[in-house]
Amino acid sequence: FHTTPIEWDHEALCAKITRNGDDFTGDISITSPIMKGPNPATMILYKVIGTNKTAYYLKLNTIGRTVNVNETSVILLFADGSKMTKSNLINVDAGNGNFQYNTFIELTPADLVKLQTKQVKKFRLFIYDQNVPPIEAEIFTHYVKCVVDKK
DSSP: OOOOOOOOOHHHHHTTOEEEEOTTTOOEEEEOOOEETTEEOSEEEEEEEOSSOEEEEEEEEEEESSOOOSOOEEEEEETTSOEEEEEOOOEEEEETTEEEEEEEEEOOHHHHHHHHHSOEEEEEETTEEEEOOHHHHHHHHHHHHHHHHOO
């Protein structure tokens, strides 16, 4: 059994990045795909270009079976074994017998470098783990590069 690395069409992936203007503030928002089929994507990168600064945000989504409120522990585990740990508020929404957990993290330049060069293996929001299939992780590194490069 032999696996060959997949050659991704970087430009085709970059074509999936959206760019929108805010009529109220004049800010520009650049976003990786927010949906994966009918469900929210588990990882979404946002770039907001304002008049005074450009900021990057990572939104992480997962499902839990119980409700937990005001939790703040976020851990990303990369395929190479390294981790990124953040203390961000984790939001919870109830629906369809499950609880949707998400967090919105402002990224540092060092965080952006990690997300462009390392593949996320899984992440944890409080006690809820979300596995990231290797193909999705590889595609996401391309999305990060696309969002960073897009003006």
